[in-house]
């Protein structure tokens with residue numbers, strides 16, 4: 001553990017700040033306005049993608065001032081690595097999505113496999129409409145044919161952490177968005 005903490009400390013100390021906490025908050029204000037314009041009146045289910053989507057979803061929720069319900073889905077394809085693998089479906093799966101408008105909220109759309117799988121799952125469950133929302137879009141890394149309906153920032157193809165995004169399961173609590181130095 002001590003060795004791991006030392007690595008985390010070094011990664012944090014050498015990382016490049018891409019977006020400050022203030023810039024993230026301003027971006028979330030804009031996203032919330034766009035989501036409200038599109039979804040207010042449709043009493044959507046906001047589906048938080050655990051674990052990374054936790055911060056983005058929590059911060060967005062208190063900016064959405066219309067009737068909605070909240071649920072979560074827990075999937076992972078990176079675990080403690082900085083490259084993706086197979087999607088692991090963890091824990092319970094959300095129910096009662098049939099006929100509903102769904103807003104999936106995650107931290108990042110990278111290769112896109114995770115979000116594509118969750119969108120497919122929602123439609124298999126007979127959702128009426130599925131929209132996607134991420135704090136970060138990384139279009140240069142995309143492998144699946146999907147783009148977000150709502151996004152905070154576009155980032156280059158670098159591994160990032162903060163605002164829910166981890167480096168080897170740490171640093172999710174960093175208040176800005178940082179890129180790991182190569």
Ligand SMILES: O=P(O)(O)OC[C@H]1O[C@H](OP(=O)(O)OP(=O)(O)O)[C@H](O)[C@@H]1O
Nearest residue numbers: 050051052076077078110111112113114
């Ligand atoms: O677009 P993709 O290449 O599929 O990657 C995006 C996914 O990767 C991260 O999750 P991760 O698997 O690391 O799990 P976590 O949420 O627990 O960090 C992130 O939270 C997204 O859900």
Ligand SMILES: Nc1nc2[nH]cnc2c(=O)[nH]1
Nearest residue numbers: 110158159160161165166
């Ligand atoms: N923390 C983190 N998780 C990811 N999942 C997919 N891409 C990324 C990334 O750049 N950072």
